[in-house]
Amino acid sequence: MSTLTFLGAVGEVTGSRYLLEVDGDPRPHKLLLECGMHQGGREAEEANAVPFGRLAGELEAVVLSHGHLDHAGLLPKLVREGYRGPIHCAADTAELLEIMLVDAAFVMAKDVEWENRWRARAGKPTIEPLYDEDDVARTLSLCEPHGYGQPVQLSGGVTLVFRDAGHILGSAIVELAIPSGGQQRRLVFSGDLGNPGSVLMKPPEKVYDADLVLMESTYGDRDHRPLTETLEEFAQVLEQAHADGGNVLIPAFAVGRTQEILYHLSVLYHQGRLRQQMVFLDSPMAIRVTELYARKRKALDPEDLKVLNIAAHGDPGQYLPVLRLTRTVEESMAINRIRGGAIIIAGAGMCNGGRIVHHFRHNLERPGTRLVIVGFQAEGTLGREIVDGAERVRVLGEELAVKAHVHTLGGFSAHAGQRELIGWAGAFRGKPRFYLVHGEPEAQQALQVAFAESGIDAEIPTYRQRIEL
Template sequence: MQIQFLGAAGHVTGSMYLINTGTTKFLVDAGLFQGTADETKLNSETPDIDFSDLDALILTHAHIDHSGRIPWIVKQGFHGKVYCTHPTKSLCEILLRDSGKIQEAENEWENKKRKRAGLEPIDPLYTEDDAIIALQYFYPVNYSAQVQLSKDVGFEFGNAGHLLGSAFIKLYVKDENTIKTIAFSGDLGNGTSFLEENPDVIESADYLIMESTYGNRTHKNIELRGDRLIDVILSAYKSGGTTLIPSFAVGRTQEILFEIKHYIHTHDNEASERLKKIPIYLDSPLALDATEIYKSYSDKMSDLIQEYGTSPFSLETLTLVNSVEDSIKLNFNQSPKIIISASGMCEAGRIKHHLKHNLWKPNTHVAIVGYQAEDTLGRALLNGATEVVIYDQTIAVKANVHKIDGFSGHADATQLFNWVSHIKNLKKVCVVHGEPESSMIFAKKIETTLGIETHVAKLYETLDL
C-alpha cells in the first residue's frame, strides 16, 4: 500500500492524500491551499493524477482547507462517492458554493489586471456552478458505521471534536491474509469548546497519519477567554463605541454567540445586566446559514448545548443582517453595539467595510478571536500597525485591538500527544498538517517518548506502508 502526500505536508493547508492499495485508489480530503500567493498556486499544480480513475474520496470535515478542492477534482474527472458525516455534507453545501463565488470574484479581478497587461484571461479554479455539481457526489454516513469501500478496503468515522461533523478515519485494508489498520486523525479538537464533545479515542492501529497544527505549542488562558471577551465588549460599551469581532463564519461565530449567551445565563451581576442591553449584529450571510445548520444538528453537539434546547444561539438583542443595505446602515449607527462579521482574518467580506469605518475611532474595540495568518489584515492589526490600507484607502488605526486566546478549535501539543499515546500497536506515525518546525518537534516527541517510528511528510512524496 502506498500513500502520496498531495497537500498539508510542510504546510497547514491543502489537506489531500492519495492511497493506492494496488487494487483500490482513493483520496482522503481534497482541501485548498490557503495563505501566500505561492501557496495558492499549488491548488492547480497537483502532480499528474488521473482523478477519473479514483474509486472514492473520504472527507474528514467541511473546512475549506480539507474540502475546498473537491469541485476542482470533479472538474478533472472524479465521479466517485464523497463519504462524509451528515453535518459535514450540510456545511459543505454552503461552504463550497461560497468558495466558488470567491474563486469567480478573485478570477475576475485577476483578469482585469491581465487585460491591462496585455495578457490572455484565465479561468477560475472552479465556479459556484462547479460546486453545485460536485455536491451531487456527497454520500453521508454516521459515526461508527462500517462502510465497505471495495473488496479490500473498509472504513469508519470517529468524532474528532474539532467542528460540527468533524471526523477521524479508521481504514481497514486487507493485505493478503491480514488486515492492516491505518488511521487518519483529521483535525482534532481540544475538548474545551462549549459546542463539541471531546474527541473519541482509537484503541489500536498499525499506522497513523497525524496532524500537527499546534505540535509545538500549548494553548493559554482558555479558562479566561469568556471573561476577556466580555471585558472587551463592556469597555467599548462604556466608551460609547463599537466592538468588532472578525470571526470565521462556521464554528467560531456560533461559539462566540453561545459564549455571550452562556455568560448571561450563568452570571447574576452588573456585567451580565449591561450585556443584556447591548445590540448584537450578526453580519455575514454565510454565518447566518451556518448558524441555521448548527441549530438543526444541536442534538449532535455537546450536552451543554442540548441543555439550551433548539435555540442555543438566540439572544434577545441579536439582529441577523442579511442584505447589503442593512450592513451599510450599521456604519452610520453611532450607538454602542457588537458587530460579528466574516472573514475571520479580515481579508474579505463585510468585516473589511466595518473596519474601514471604525478603525480610526479611539472608542472602537476589535476582538481578535482566531488565528491570523501572515500577510493578512488581521495579522497587521495584531502586530500593532498604526495605519492600514483597506480598499485602496489608508486608514489610521486608533482603535483598541485585543487578542483573545483560547478559542482555537485545534488540540495543542499536549492534547495531540495524549491522543496518540492511547493508540496501541502503532508501527509508524506520519506527521502532516503543520508548519515544518511544528511537525518536526511533534514527531521527535512521539519517537523519543513513545518509541514509535515517525516520518515527517514532504509535499508530493510517496511512502510505502
C-alpha cells in the same frame, strides 16, 4: 505494497490532501483522502490553480474528514476536471458542504469579476474561477454521507469508519483498513481534533489501534489558556470597548467558531454582563451554518445546550435577543454608520476577504475599536499580519493605520492544544508510526520533541513524500 503520498498540509496548516494507492491487479486502486484548498497569499492561489491532471480520472473514491475549505475546498475543481466517483463523508458534513461550497463559488466569481475588470483595463487576458456553482452542484450529487461508527466498503477492499473528532459539526477522525502486501494495515487520520474545553461539540473520540497515524499539529507548540480565563478576558475586552465608545470586531470562521462565540455572548447577556445592545452576525454563510447547528441539536453537547435552554427551539435570536442577522449587502453597509457600541462578527476568519475587511476600513483606524482574534491566522493572511504587530496594513487597496486594540484569545480555539494532542496520540496501543501534518514547521518540531518526551516517535513528512503502509 500499498502506499501513501503527501500532497498537501505539509509544512503548512492548509491544503489537506493525501493519495492512497492500494494493492490491485493490474494497477493499484487510487483513493484521495481530503481535497483541501490552500489559504494564504499569492503562493496559495497558485497552488490551488495547479491542475489535478490524470488523477481526476484515475481516482476511485474521495474520503473527507470535514467541511472546512482547507480540507474540502477544491472538491468542485476535482469534479470540474473529470472526477465522477463517490465522495465519502460524515452525514452532517454533507449538509455543511452545501453551504460552504456554494458560498466559495459565489465569492470566487465576484473576485474573478473584479480581477477581470482590472485585466481588461490593463490589456491582459481574462481568467476563469477554479469552479462555479454548476461544479458545486455536481460535487454535492456525488456525496455519500455516513454515520459515525458505520463501516463502509470502498474499492480495493478498503474499509472506512468515521469517528467523532469534536472539531465542528460533522467533523471526523478517519479510520481506514487497507490491504497491503497480503496484510491488513490500519491507517488513522486525526483530521482536525477538537478542543475538549470548547463548547457545543463533544470531546474527540479516542482510537486505540493503528499501524500508521496522520496527526494534525496546528497547535503543536502550545497549550490553550483555560476557557474560564479566556471568557473573563473576553468579558473585560467587551467592557473596555463599551467604556471607550468603540465597536468590537470579531473575524470569525463561519463554521464552529461563530457558533461558539454566539454561545458565550448569550451566556454573558443572561448574566447581565453584555453592555452592548447590538450584536451583528454579518455573514450570510455563518447565518446559514448557525441555523444548521440549531437544527442539528442532537449532534451537540447536551450539557451546553442546557445552558442556552434551546433544546425546545432553534431560533438563535431567542437565546441572544440583541442579535441581528444581516444577510444583504445593504444591511452590512448600514452597520458602518454605527461608530460605537456594536459587536460585529463577520467572515472571513483569517481576514483575507469577506465582509470583515469592509468593517476594517471603517474601524481599524479608531483607537476605541477592539479587534478580537479568536482563530488561527495562517501565514500570508491579513489576520496574521495584524497579529504579528503590523502598524499599517493594506485593505481593499487602501493603506490603513492599525490603531485598534488587538486581542488574541487562543482559548476559543476549536483545535486541540499540545497537551490534548499528546493525550490523544498516547491512547494508541503498540507503537504506530506517526506523521505530523497540518502544522507550520515550528509547531511540528515542537510537537515532535514533546511526543519524543512522551515515548512517541513521530516523523515530519515532506511534500510528495511517498511511504509504504
